[in-house]
Amino acid sequence: MTQADWKSRIQEVHPSERLFFDEPMAKHTTFRIGGPAECYAVTDDASEIQALVNLCREEGVSYTVIGNGSNLLVSDDGVKGLVIRLEGSRMEEAGSGDGTVHFRVSAGTLLSGFAKSVCRDGYTGLEFATGIPGSVGGAVVMNAGAYGGEIKDCLVTADVLTKDGQVLSLSAEQLDLSYRHSNVTEREYIVLSAVFALRKGDPGAIKETVDDLAAKRKDKQPLEYPSAGSTFKRPEGYFAGKLIDDCGLRGFTVGGAQVSEKHCGFVINRGGATADDVLGLIGAVQRKVLDRFGVLLEPEVRFLGF
Numbered sequence: 001m002t003q004a005d006w007k008s009r010i011q012e013v014h015p016s017e018r019l020f021f022d023e024p025m026a027k028h029t030t031f032r033i034g035g036p037a038e039c040y041a042v043t044d045d046a047s048e049i050q051a052l053v054n055l056c057r058e059e060g061v062s063y064t065v066i067g068n069g070s071n072l073l074v075s076d077d078g079v080k081g082l083v084i085r086l087e088g089s090r091m092e093e094a095g096s097g098d099g100t101v102h103f104r105v106s107a108g109t110l111l112s113g114f115a116k117s118v119c120r121d122g123y124t125g126l127e128f129a130t131g132i133p134g135s136v137g138g139a140v141v142m143n144a145g146a147y148g149g150e151i152k153d154c155l156v157t158a159d160v161l162t163k164d165g166q167v168l169s170l171s172a173e174q175l176d177l178s179y180r181h182s183n184v185t186e187r188e189y190i191v192l193s194a195v196f197a198l199r200k201g202d203p204g205a206i207k208e209t210v211d212d213l214a215a216k217r218k219d220k221q222p223l224e225y226p227s228a229g230s231t232f233k234r235p236e237g238y239f240a241g242k243l244i245d246d247c248g249l250r251g252f253t254v255g256g257a258q259v260s261e262k263h264c265g266f267v268i269n270r271g272g273a274t275a276d277d278v279l280g281l282i283g284a285v286q287r288k289v290l291d292r293f294g295v296l297l298e299p300e301v302r303f304l305g306f
Contacts, residue, residue: 034074044088067135107137
């Protein structure tokens with residue numbers, strides 16, 4: 001299939017004002033790194049997503065679904081095929097049960113924005129998420145968490161689009177949520193929305209917790225630099241940042257990528273870092289930690305286009 005064929009067909013199924021060709025992915029990741037996507041479509045509509053996916057399958061074109069790009073490293077060479085960006089914020093009350101109020105939230109909604117909103121309204125359960133920069137869909141995919149809280153603690157169900165075009169409503173248990181894991185990727189699901197169960201709490205106590213966590217993040221995390229958040233998963237029985245620090249790697253650099261001097265669990269873009277710089281740095285850190293402690297650090301970051 002030629003580029004002209006691809007452009008023609010996709011423009012038939014997706015609004016042109018939300019469709020881009022050769023779109024720099026550095027604009028759409030919190031790392032501020034990444035070459036062009038061959039095609040980049042923005043949507044939060046299930047029927048549009050289905051049409052785009054169907055077209056890709058018919059033509060044998062690869063496709064990838066992303067949220068806010070906060071846990072993503074994109075190749076310097078870019079991404080072939082289609083990148084579908086889920087974007088759009090929708091939230092509504094969706095019933096109640098067992099003393100909780102249920103909220104249905106679209107996958108493209110920023111998790112931090114949703115969490116801050118319900119916390120301001122006096123609901124407790126998502127205080128930990130007020131500083132997580134990803135989307136709701138991405139948070140479900142990786143069971144995002146921080147400061148002792150995880151998405152699975154308050155997730156009731158998630159609506160997903162299957163590779164066969166069905167929409168299923170799956171419980172947290174059916175999604176097999178565990179530490180930084182779900183079965184969404186391995187089963188080729190696309191998260192469309194999620195329902196969370198939250199309880200009314202003490203507004204003063206909720207605000208105090210949110211403010212305390214915000215202060216901790218500002219004090220301990222390199223928020224002033226582009227990054228993809230915590231770079232490595234926590235190895236059982238250890239803390240990745242401490243292992244890296246104990247190897248003498250605080251401030252270690254490869255090109256424009258650096259192990260943060262503020263928190264060794266973060267790889268940051270000091271300025272002008274390439275994806276190859278970040279990959280080289282991650283590999284060097286993994287080898288050092290493995291050689292010294294016998295622990296293989298597993299990246300938490302998702303790699304695209306490599």
